Amino acid sequence: MSAIPADPNVTAVSATPRTETNYLNADWSIKSWLLTGDHKRIGILYLVTVSFFFFLGSIAAGLIRYELTAPAGFILESETYNKVFSAHGIIMVFLFLIVAIPAILGNFLLPLMIGARDMAFPRLNLLSWYLFMIGGACIMGGMINGGVDSGWTFYVPYSSMYANSNVTMVLTGIFIAGFSSITTGINFIVTTHKMRAPGMTWFRLPLMVWALYATGVVIILGTPVVAVTLLCIIFERVFHLPIFSAELGGDPVLFQHLFWFYSHPAVYIMILPAFGVQSELIANFARKRVFGYHLIAFSSLAIAGLGFLVWGHHMFISSESMYQGVVFSLISFLVAIPSAIKVFNWTATLYKGNIRLQTPMIYALGFIGLFTIGGLTGLFLGCLGTDVHLTNTYFIVAHFHYVMVGGAVTAFLGGLHYWWPKMTGRLYPESIAKWNAVLVFIGFNLTFFPQFIVGFMGMPRRYHYYYFAPEFQPYHIMSTLGSTVLALSFIIPGLYLTRSLTKGAKASANPWGAHGLEWETSSPPPTSNFLQIPVVLDEVYDFDPVTEHEQDKAAQALEVPSYLSNEAKSIESEKEKR
């Protein structure tokens, strides 16, 4: 009884029968996967490989946390510790967060959401996965070969003159992975511009598409800059071309400027797609059109623009003049506004919404809280006076984990659950998933909230001991406990999602009764996405309050878990159609 299939305005729906062949079972050979041009398969390839890198990065995180439970540290040498936190940062940033939502969910969904058969450039898309794999292999190679200890920021002159030679290898890997990002970005932009189905106007685009588009813009403007900046280090190490050499009169701080010119926007590469997922989840589980659709759409673009003007807030204490500091501080406050607009709009969407507390929604609600804390503490750091005290402490570590894990990873998990039936054609077990979502929230806060406190008290980041301040220990122990819970809550979905691939109940085309073109084709979709290109005649998130109300009553009457009843209802509605 979902709203869309019943909507007579959308023509293609009725022409979409349950097909037997879909993109997954169209061809089982390995070759058909490795040479695929299908954006859905490429999304799955990314899902598998990125999960693997996430696993590796998490092991490094576990080691860091374990080490810090004792004031003098107890399992890692100083040098090993440096390598471990560098590995953690490099893997998580370049091989997990930057790719996770755009390349997995974005690749899978963008063409489906706009009613296209594929990305504009399927082969480029495949190339991007190969570049990612080659880049990942180089990074892994450098780490297996002995690792790097320069942190994920690779500040010169340490990285260019003193660090060991694995830096070259790892930087090459990041450089190559950067081009994978660029190709994805180009595909997003062109696809959004040129591949929309008839009737899919810009303001009928789901907010996820707006977010991916804005991400594409950030990627193509930022990534080449960091690529060439890291290339300069490679030049310096391999070809002796001095670019940032202080001893010759070069400017090492210039490296920081160029690095953050990308790496601040890079945090928006991680969070903008998460905003997109968030908008979809909130709308579809509050059963309402997102409040302030246009504002959310434009705030994504505003973030993409303003995000390029605030890099200096990472360098308040790196020889920045007072006036520079003031300007960067002011613009940093400005960039918080579009983020806040989104948070307010999501909250307003909940108001009088018909909220369904299913797994994706629990993640989405968690996101609002966690991202708000992360964003607000960003303001503490963007404020000159407080930043001088807080910079290079655990406060920063807590800040960016609240936005990157509490924000991006939570949204990723929420989105993965939400679109799982579409991607795999199977339902995951709802009740355990629900509890797990709560567990993520608890584990996350237990891990990172104490870090705000201990950071505020003065615990420096990137230290592997704190024997000078044993009073920090309780916070660290709390944090390590929390990270254990968090690790568990990442393993559990890995298990039940994998199990659902074979054991899960078959999903209908639209198990959530959700809105959006991706729900109008079968689950999993056929290779060409739609048997006929849909013609879009209705507005986005066009929930009809009356049917919503009836649906809700019906669900109560049935007294089954609502996700099941949804499932039952959409099967019903499908019968109705025939």
Add this chain to the structure above:
Amino acid sequence: MAAIASDHGHGHGHDEALHHQFEDMEQQNDSYIVGMWTFLVTEVMFFGALFLIYTLYRSMYQLDFYLAHKVLDTRMGMINTFVLLFSSFTVAMSVRFAQLQNRMGVLAMLGITQICAGTFMVIKYFEYQEKFGHHLYPGPGFGSSPSYLNGASPNFAQLYFGLYFGMTGLHGLHVLIGMIVIGYLMAKWWRNSPMVTKDYIPTELVGLYWHFVDLVWIFLFPLMYLMPKP
């Protein structure tokens, strides 16, 4: 592409040059053009960062950059500039011929472009060789023939030559990639592939890329070779 194109049955495969994900040629060509320009934006940012570094260092060490640059051979640079400008013209002509579906015309024009690109690389090779011979390549031994520094501080001169080799080197790499791409395009034309003969857009895209490569040089040449006395 054919394997993918055939695995769904919606029947629009009339046009041999049309890829399966597009509905018609217009959409495909528009996408190609937008894609290429987006790619060029990334290239602009890529070189832009280097030009920024150059600008900062030059403004910091004006006199030394001026003195160091005097050793460059302006005549060679000038010839190379004209060679590239001419190749831009021939590429533009090849696009015109592609629109007219004049296969031999396209091949001839792309051929001349290849010759120009080759000439550019050869001249660049001799320039580099000379600099190496004069110990002007940064690193140990830099400036061991001080007369070639024209009195510039060896440190700052080294920065200058670091940028010179880095930037012209990357540009040279782009020229090489351009030669490979043009070679591939020529092979397609030679074999009468419908991908290029039925549709001039692929030729146009290669042309756009080539113009960009030339444009970078148009900035590099005056910045590196033609400095006024500060």
